[in-house]
Amino acid sequence: ALGHRHKFWETQPVGQFKDMGDTSFPEGPIEPPTLLSEVKKEPYNLPNLYEWVTCDIDSEEMCAEIYILLTNNYVEDDENMFRFNYSKEFLRWALRPPGYFKSWHIGVRVKSSKKLVAFITGVPARIRVRDNVVTMAEVNFLCVHKKLRSKRLAPVMIKEVTRRVHLENIWQAAYTAGVVLPTPVSTCQYWHRSLNPKKLIDVGFSRLGARMTMSRTIKLYKLPESTVTPGFRKMEPHDVPAVTRLLREYLSQFAIAPDFDENEVEHWLLPKENVVDSFLVASPVTHEITDFCSFYTLPSSILGNQNYSTLKAAYLYYNVSTKTPLFQLVNDALIVAKQKDFDVFNALDLMQNETFLKDLKFGPGYGKLHYYLYNYRLRHALPPSELGLVLL
Numbered sequence: 099a100l101g102h103r104h105k106f107w108e109t110q111p112v113g114q115f116k117d118m119g120d121t122s123f124p125e126g127p128i129e130p131p132t133l134l135s136e137v138k139k140e141p142y143n144l145p146n147l148y149e150w151v152t153c154d155i156d157s158e159e160m161c162a163e164i165y166i167l168l169t170n171n172y173v174e175d176d177e178n179m180f181r182f183n184y185s186k187e188f189l190r191w192a193l194r195p196p197g198y199f200k201s202w203h204i205g206v207r208v209k210s211s212k213k214l215v216a217f218i219t220g221v222p223a224r225i226r227v228r229d230n231v232v233t234m235a236e237v238n239f240l241c242v243h244k245k246l247r248s249k250r251l252a253p254v255m256i257k258e259v260t261r262r263v264h265l266e267n268i269w270q271a272a273y274t275a276g277v278v279l280p281t282p283v284s285t286c287q288y289w290h291r292s293l294n295p296k297k298l299i300d301v302g303f304s305r306l307g308a309r310m311t312m313s314r315t316i317k318l319y320k321l322p323e324s325t326v327t328p329g330f331r332k333m334e335p336h337d338v339p340a341v342t343r344l345l346r347e348y349l350s351q352f353a354i355a356p357d358f359d360e361n362e363v364e365h366w367l368l369p370k371e372n373v374v375d376s377f378l379v380a381s382p383v384t385h386e387i388t389d390f391c392s393f394y395t396l397p398s399s400i401l402g403n404q405n406y407s408t409l410k411a412a413y414l415y416y417n418v419s420t421k422t423p424l425f426q427l428v429n430d431a432l433i434v435a436k437q438k439d440f441d442v443f444n445a446l447d448l449m450q451n452e453t454f455l456k457d458l459k460f461g462p463g464y465g466k467l468h469y470y471l472y473n474y475r476l477r478h479a480l481p482p483s484e485l486g487l488v489l490l
C-alpha cells in the first residue's frame with residue numbers, strides 16, 4: 099500500500115492497491131482475451147546461464163529432481179522452523195488432474211550443470227465466481243532455489259506460465275500465497291489442532307500452556323480410539339456419482355468454488371494412500387450418502403531439531419454436512435488422523451470451518467493465506483466464509 103512498489107505486479111491485470119475501494123469497475127475479466135495468433139510463440143528470455151525445461155512429472159528422475167528442489171527451497175513458516183515437504187506421489191496427484199497440460203509444468207535448469215533451480219506449475223480447473231464458471235489455471239509450486247533469490251526470476255516464471263496458459267486459450271488464474279500481493283480476493287487464517295502434543299512441544303511448534311503440565315496437555319487433546327458416527331466409512335469408487343451431487347450442491351452456496359464433475363471428484367477425492375483420505379456417512383437404512391469429509395497429507399520438514407526430522411500434518415480439504423453436524427464429522431476425521439499417527443491437523447477458516455474450530459480445540463496459527471484471481475476483478479474482497487476453494 100503506502101510506498102509499497104510492486105514493479106512487476108503493477109504491470110499485471112490484477113486488482114491494484116491504488117484502485118482499492120473504487121467500486122466503479124465491473125466484476126469480471128480485467129483484460130479481454132487476445133487472439134491466439136497474437137500470443138508470444140517463444141518462451142521469455144532467461145538470464146544467460148539458465149534454460150527452460152518442460153518437466154515430465156511421469157518420469158521418476160524428473161519427479162525426484164522436483165521433489166528435491168521443493169524439499170530444500172519451498173515454503174517455510176515465518177520463523178523458518180518448518181518447510182513443506184510435499185511427497186512425490188502427492189506432486190503427481192496435484193499436477194495431473196483431468197485435462198492437465200505437461201507444458202504447464204515448467205522448470206529452469208542451469209545450462210552447464212543441468213541442475214533444476216526453479217519451478218512453477220499450472221493445472222486447469224473450472225472455477226465458479228458467483229454465477230460465472232470460468233476455466234482457469236490454478237498456479238502453484240512457484241519455487242526459486244535459495245541461492246538465486248531476489249534476482250527477479252519469479253516475474254519471468256510467472257510471465258512464462260501465463261504465456262503457456264494463454265496458448266491454451268485460458269485467460270484467468272487462481273493462486274494463494276502467504277505473502278500480500280496486489281490484491282487478495284479473500285484472506286484466510288489457518289488453525290492447528292494438536293494430535294501429538296508432546297512432539298509438537300518438543301519441536302517448538304506449540305508451547306506448554308500457562309498453568310499446564312505435559313500430562314494435562316496430553317489429556318486435553320486425547321481423542322476416542324474409534325470414530326463415533328454410525329455409517330462413517332471410507333469413500334469408494336462406486337460413491338463418485340453421489341459424492342459429486344452432494345459436493346456440487348454444498349459448494350453452490352459459496353461465491354468462489356470449483357465446479358467439480360465426476361472425473362474431477364474421482365481424481366481429487368478418492369482416497370490415495372499417503373496423499374488424500376476421504377470418508378462419507380451413508381444411512382445404514384437407505385444407504386443415502388448424507389455427509390462427506392476429507393483431508394490431505396502434507397508433511398513439513400522440521401529444520402534444525404536433533405530428535406525429529408518430519409512433522410506429519412493433515413490438512414482439512416472438502417467437507418459436506420447435511421445430516422451429521424460438521425463438528426461431529428470433523429471430529430471423526432481427527433480421530434482417523436490420530437489413528438494414522440498424524441502429529442497435527444490443520445484447517446483454514448473458509449467455508450463453514452469457523453463454526454467448529456474452537457470447539458474442536460484448534461488453535462489459531464500465526465499467518466494468513468491470501469487468495470488471488472488473475473485477470474478477474476471482484477468489487478469487494480470476500481469474507482472467508484464465502485470461499486469454497488482449497489488449493490494444495
Ligand SMILES: CCCCCCCCCCCCCC(=O)CSCCNC(=O)CCNC(=O)[C@H](O)C(C)(C)COP(=O)(O)OP(=O)(O)OC[C@H]1O[C@@H](n2cnc3c(N)ncnc32)[C@H](O)[C@@H]1OP(=O)(O)O
Binds near residue numbers: 105241251264273
Ligand atoms: C492467465 C494465467 C495467469 C497465470 C499466472 C497467474 C499468477 C501466478 C503468480 C504466482 C503464484 C504462485 C503461487 C504459489 O506457488 C503458492 S505461494 C508459494 C510461493 N513459493 C514460495 O514461497 C517458496 C519459497 N520462496 C521462493 O521460492 C521465492 O521467494 C519466490 C519464487 C516465491 C519469489 O522469488 P524471489 O527470488 O524471492 O523474488 P524475485 O524473483 O526477485 O521476484 C520478486 C517479485 O516476485 C513477487 N513475488 C514474491 N513471492 C511471490 C508469490 N508467492 N507469488 C507471486 N509473486 C510473488 C514479488 O512481489 C516481486 O514482485 P513485485 O516487485 O511486483 O512485488
Ligand SMILES: CN(C)Cc1n[nH]c2ccc(-c3ccc(F)cc3OCCn3ccnc3)cc12
Binds near residue numbers: 446490
Ligand atoms: C496453499 N499452498 C499454495 C501452499 C502454501 N504456500 N504458501 C503458504 C502459506 C501458508 C500455508 C498454510 C495453509 C494452511 C495451513 F493450515 C497452514 C499453512 O501454513 C502454515 C505455515 N507453514 C508454512 C510452511 N510450513 C508451515 C500454505 C501455503
